[in-house]
Amino acid sequence: MKPFLASLCLLGLFLTQCRSEFNLKGDFIIGGLFGIHDASDTVHHDRPEAINCSSHQFSASNYRRFQLMRFSVEEINNSTSLLPNVSLGYEMFDHCSDALSFPGVFRLMSVNGSIQPWAEPNDKVYKVIAVIGPFTSNQAMTVAPFFMPDLIPVVSYGSSSSVFSSKVKYPSFLRTGNPNKDVIDVIVTMVQHFNWSWVAFLNSDDAYANDGLELFMRKIKTTEICLAYTKSVNQNTDYSQIFKNIEDQRINVIIVFASEVAAEALIESAVQLNVTNKVWIAADTWSLKKRLLKMNGIRNIGTVLGLSQPALTIAGFSEFITSFETQSRYPENKPQKFCNQVINWDTWRAKDILDADPSFSYPVYSAVYAIAHALHKVLQCGTAGCNNIIVYPNMVLAEIQKSNFTLLNRTVLFDENGVLRSGLFSLVFWNSSGDAEEVGLYSFYPTVTFFINISKINWHTDGEVPASVCSPECSKGYARIQNRIHKCCFTCEICPAGTYVNVEENPYKCVLCKSTEWSEEGSTSCNLRQLEYIQLTDTVAIAIMVTTWVIVGLTLSVSVLFSINYNTPVVRSAGGPMCFLILGCLGLCSISVFFHFGLPTPASCILRYFPFIWFYTVCLACFVVRSFQIVCIFRISAKFPSLLIWWKKYHGQWLLISAAFVVQAVLLLTFSYDPPRPYNETSWRPEQIVLFCYMNLKATSCSLVLPISFACLCFVFSYMAKDLPKNYNEAKAITFSLLLLTFTWTIFITVYMLYRGKYIQTLNAVTVLLSLYYFLVGYFLPKCYIILFQPNKNTQQYFQSLIQNYTKTISQ
Numbered sequence: 001m002k003p004f005l006a007s008l009c010l011l012g013l014f015l016t017q018c019r020s021e022f023n024l025k026g027d028f029i030i031g032g033l034f035g036i037h038d039a040s041d042t043v044h045h046d047r048p049e050a051i052n053c054s055s056h057q058f059s060a061s062n063y064r065r066f067q068l069m070r071f072s073v074e075e076i077n078n079s080t081s082l083l084p085n086v087s088l089g090y091e092m093f094d095h096c097s098d099a100l101s102f103p104g105v106f107r108l109m110s111v112n113g114s115i116q117p118w119a120e121p122n123d124k125v126y127k128v129i130a131v132i133g134p135f136t137s138n139q140a141m142t143v144a145p146f147f148m149p150d151l152i153p154v155v156s157y158g159s160s161s162s163v164f165s166s167k168v169k170y171p172s173f174l175r176t177g178n179p180n181k182d183v184i185d186v187i188v189t190m191v192q193h194f195n196w197s198w199v200a201f202l203n204s205d206d207a208y209a210n211d212g213l214e215l216f217m218r219k220i221k222t223t224e225i226c227l228a229y230t231k232s233v234n235q236n237t238d239y240s241q242i243f244k245n246i247e248d249q250r251i252n253v254i255i256v257f258a259s260e261v262a263a264e265a266l267i268e269s270a271v272q273l274n275v276t277n278k279v280w281i282a283a284d285t286w287s288l289k290k291r292l293l294k295m296n297g298i299r300n301i302g303t304v305l306g307l308s309q310p311a312l313t314i315a316g317f318s319e320f321i322t323s324f325e326t327q328s329r330y331p332e333n334k335p336q337k338f339c340n341q342v343i344n345w346d347t348w349r350a351k352d353i354l355d356a357d358p359s360f361s362y363p364v365y366s367a368v369y370a371i372a373h374a375l376h377k378v379l380q381c382g383t384a385g386c387n388n389i390i391v392y393p394n395m396v397l398a399e400i401q402k403s404n405f406t407l408l409n410r411t412v413l414f415d416e417n418g419v420l421r422s423g424l425f426s427l428v429f430w431n432s433s434g435d436a437e438e439v440g441l442y443s444f445y446p447t448v449t450f451f452i453n454i455s456k457i458n459w460h461t462d463g464e465v466p467a468s469v470c471s472p473e474c475s476k477g478y479a480r481i482q483n484r485i486h487k488c489c490f491t492c493e494i495c496p497a498g499t500y501v502n503v504e505e506n507p508y509k510c511v512l513c514k515s516t517e518w519s520e521e522g523s524t525s526c527n528l529r530q531l532e533y534i535q536l537t538d539t540v541a542i543a544i545m546v547t548t549w550v551i552v553g554l555t556l557s558v559s560v561l562f563s564i565n566y567n568t569p570v571v572r573s574a575g576g577p578m579c580f581l582i583l584g585c586l587g588l589c590s591i592s593v594f595f596h597f598g599l600p601t602p603a604s605c606i607l608r609y610f611p612f613i614w615f616y617t618v619c620l621a622c623f624v625v626r627s628f629q630i631v632c633i634f635r636i637s638a639k640f641p642s643l644l645i646w647w648k649k650y651h652g653q654w655l656l657i658s659a660a661f662v663v664q665a666v667l668l669l670t671f672s673y674d675p676p677r678p679y680n681e682t683s684w685r686p687e688q689i690v691l692f693c694y695m696n697l698k699a700t701s702c703s704l705v706l707p708i709s710f711a712c713l714c715f716v717f718s719y720m721a722k723d724l725p726k727n728y729n730e731a732k733a734i735t736f737s738l739l740l741l742t743f744t745w746t747i748f749i750t751v752y753m754l755y756r757g758k759y760i761q762t763l764n765a766v767t768v769l770l771s772l773y774y775f776l777v778g779y780f781l782p783k784c785y786i787i788l789f790q791p792n793k794n795t796q797q798y799f800q801s802l803i804q805n806y807t808k809t810i811s812q
Contacts, residue, residue, distance in 0.1 A: 024073065026089025028391065030371055031108040033095035033133030033143065034066040035059060038261055053096035060356035061260070061289075062135065065157065065364045066092065067353065069132060071320045072368035083376050085385040091128065098139040105143055129396050130155060130371045132364070136259065137161035137208035144173050151394035155370060157363035158285075161211040165417040172397050174418040176363035176370065178284065178309070178425070180208070184215040186307050186425050186442045187255060187281055188223065189450055196279070196468040197224050197488045199253045200246050204262035205232040212257040212283070226470060226488035233262055239269035246278075252468035255281045260357075264292060271297040279466055282306030287428055287436060288357045294434045302460045304430035307442070308359055311426070312408055321350045362408070366420065369407050374399035421445055429457045477501065477522025480508045497521045497686060518686040529682065532758040533691035534597045541597040544765050548593040551772055555587040558780050561787060569799045570783050575626050578653065583780070585619040586772050596765035605676035605693035612768055613703055614664055619775065620710035621660035623734050625653040627717030660706065667703040674700075684756035692761050714738060737778035744770050 037053040073088050093104030109115050111125045130153040134140055140159035147154050151172040156164075160180045164170050191199060201216055203209035210232070217227060228251050231242050246254065256263050263286035270278075279302055287306025292298060377399045379386035403412050413421045423444025428436040440452030459466060474480055474492035479501040481491045487508075495501050495510035500523040502511065513519050517526035534541050562571050562579050571579065592612035595604040679694035715738050718731040748767040752760055786793050 021070075022092045022094075024070070024089045024091075026073075026077070026087040028086070028375060029089045029091055029128045030073065030368070031128040031131035031133075032066070032069050032090055032092030033101075033104065033131065033135075033139070034069070034092060035062045035096055035135050035139070036066055036094040037096040038062075039097040039100065051097055051100040053094045053101075056096055057261075059260070060352055061359065064353050064356045064358070065135075065360060067321055067324070068314070068317065068361055068364045069368055071314075071317050072365050074320075075316065076368070076372045082372055083379070083381060083386065084383070086375075086379065086381070088372065088375075095134045095139060095143075098134075098136065098142050101139075105146055109146060126150070126152065126393055128152065129375065129391060129393055130400075132157065132367045132371070134159070135360075136206065137164075137211065138206045140164065140173070141207055144170055148172055151397050153371065153374075153393060153397040153400055155367040155400070157367050158360050159208070161207050162215065163207070163211065165419070167417070170418075172394070174370075174400060174414060174420075176367045176420040176422075177360055178422065179417075179419050180212045180215055182423055182425075182444060183257075183283060183307065184212060184219055185444075186427075187257075187283075188216070188219050188225065189442065190281065190305065190307075190427070190452070191225055191253065191255075192223060193450070193452065194465050196253045197226055198228050198249075198251055198468045198470045199225060199255055200229040200231075200249075200251045201227055201255045201257065202230070202242070202266060203232055203256075204258035205234045206259060206262075208259065208285075209257050209262075216255070216257070224488065226486040228470065228486065228488075233258065233266055235265075237266075239266065240273055243270065243273055243275050247275075250470075252277070252466050253279045253281065255283075256286070257283045258285065260286050260289065264289060267292050267298070267301070268295070270301050271295060275301055277460055277466075278302040279460075279468065280304045282428075284308050284359060284425070286357075288359050290355060290357060293430055293436060298430070299432060303457065303466070305439075305457070306428045306430075306436065307425045308428055308436065309362060309422075309426065310424055310441075311358060311438075312362055314361065314365060314408070318354055321353055324350075362410075362422075363420070366407055366410075366412050369405075370400050370403050370412055370414075370420075371396065373403060373405050373412075427452055431458065474503075474507070475522075477524055479510045482508060494522045495519075497523075500524055500526050515680065515682055516689065520686075527687070529687060529689040531691060532688045533599060534758055534761050536598045538597065540759075540762055544762065544769060545594060545597070548590050548769060551769070551776060552587055552590055554776060555583045555590075558776070558784060559583045561784055565787050565794070568787065568794050569796055570786050570794045573799070574780070574783050575622070578622050578626065578657075579780070581657070582619055582622045582775070585615040585622070586776055588615040589619070589768070589772055593765050593769055596761050596768075600678040600691050600693050602675070602677055605678060605695075606671065608693055609676050609695060609700075610668060610671065613707065614668055616771065617664040617707040617710065618657065618661050620707050620714060621657045623775070623779075624710050624714045624717065625656055627714050627720075627731055627734055629653065660710070664703065664706050667706060670700055670702050676700075681756075690756075690758050692758070711738060711741070733779045733782065737774040740774045740778070741771055744774075 036059060037056040038059055039051060039053060039056040069090065069092065073090050076082055077087050091108065093101070093107065095101045095104060106115060108128050108131060111127050131143075131147060132155050134143055134156065135158035137159045140154070140156050140161075141163070144154050144156075144164075148169075148171060153172050153174060154170075155174045155176060157175075158177050159175060160177055160183065162180055164173050164175060165179070191197075201213055203213050213230060220227065228249050229246055231237075231245075233239075233242070256266060258266065263282070267280075267286075282304060284307050286292065287308045298304075374396045375391065376386070378391055378395045379389065381387075401414055401418065403414055405412050410422065410424075415421050421444075425442040426438045427440030427442060429439045431437045437456060439454075439456040441449065442451075443449040454465070470484075470486060470489040471480075471491070474490075477500075478492040478494050480487075481493050483489060483491055490508070493510075497520055498518065499510040499512055500519050501507060501509070502524065513526035516529055518529050519526045536542075559580060562574075562583075565571050566576075575582070589612045592608055592610075595608040598604065674696040676693045676695040679692060681690040681692060684690055714734060718735040718738065720731075744767055748763055751763055755763075792798065
């Protein structure tokens, strides 16, 4: 209870002393909280005491804002269109401490010297309709809760912490200054624009700067920016250690997001400690600080860039300050005291106030006008005057939130979080003349616009934009390999062939190309593979298909010739009706050649292999029978006559051929397990996709056993009959054809194992075609020659004479 009584005593002290500069009577009172002095030092008291603000450091910039509110109120009172016949008053306090300046807050809350915290809202009589201020986020956090229960509008011109966007905690809190989120967005955009990825972030130890740090860390998560070093600074900070750490980590860009006082101490330390060759990014709280701009040695620290609210001229304000200085002089030259607050005009002149940091001038000016316009609507003012009604603060709050008017060519409009939708920043550079020169602009409304004139910036690196990176950028085609906790610290590794790196999407990964693409080592993109296959219009393909038609024509011709001379000894000795089966099989085998060309399809892949393997097996079975018959007649029949009788009685040759046909057909059913299919071969050449038909040799090996076995038997029987009469000795022709067949397929298999390319299909077609030609030319054409050109040898007498001569030779 005693502390509360002490506070009331302090309040009484304020009630008796406050006058003049801090007070103006009017029909409606606006409260004002300005930190004209800064009592940031932490002092512990055993009992409540009134703080002596005048004993602390004077802030010319805050005093300028204080006077701007006074000017704005008087300007509105002199207006005939805004609040006609209604006068605004104010009661302002030097809010020099966020923890000890509560008497001023209580004064604003009091009515006739008392505070009624438990009174019903509609029964309360409010002294102020709104409060402007305070400036910092820390101050606002301690002050605002006193006014929130009664929904008294608190319009802060400088509090920028994100916490005030919560309308649950701060329902009547509004802001005419830019929130931290916007400031951080501009800073990050600047850092990205100059490709700086290795930065330090120094902030004051308060709610404003800590919120800025949190927003910055959240913002850069999706960027290439790395926060290499961060530190909160206060009165006890060892700046030498901070700058040593920054230098050790080779950080060239330092973001200073701090209050005006903290930033001033930090920059002064940088000058004293001879910190050089750095880029400093100043927040809007100190980017226009005239004392720092004119400080000796400030050019040695490097290049200072910053963001500020655009400078604007408020007509009449300079004259207001000059006239007020004249009125405030006393002959005794004694300091004026207002509520235990002193403004010593012996030290400060009007020029000093006008030359002070003009930041946050428009937020103060627009805050006063937002309240005035809201009151204008609540009172239902017109050209004739305003209505005389009871005004409650929540009524003013509702109209402020709906504000939409133009002030100094800018629209005053609040968003749903109570933030003025100005979103306009000037980008400044501290030039060699000691001025903050505007070099760019950043606007949020109506659309985001960013512009910066680099030619106006005189970098400390002789005209070149300084670099600030942990690791130099990788060369083209190299991926980053992160080697520290920061993603900006990495080594570079070239992407192997078949991969690429896309630095826009993920510079840390070599991405595999698709199966239809290829790339060389160190690529940044993949190229489409060229499709390779033998087209039907290819010259070689046309030549092979023409040759295939030739063999079809020869097969038909031989068949016709043999049918005409069917009963002659040559045709009978060649196999008689079996000749037509062999010729038919050779013709059917030729079908496979045509499907070796063109775009492979499942059907063409099956027809490429199926007819040849099946009918060539039957063809080989016929030649096995022919070879066996020749040997049986001239060699085996004498020793095994019963075998010959059985062979003739049961038509052994047709049984064997039929069995071969059926068995091979069954074996070819293994194709259904894994049939030949189109296949894209991508491993042969990286830039090509060779289209061909894949055949699983394991799945189809059974179907190859029979033709290989028949070829071996045929060769054995043919070799046994090598000494027989030449007109009956088809064995020699068969043996020769088999030797050529073996040689050709051996060459094909060897080339298939060594060569990688589309022409392996052409070679396969040629091998199949030669396999057909060997038997047609080697076996049938000699007999056609005898029929056509040596008819004397195609007689029964000639063949019998050969047999008789062979018998005599054997008997001798």
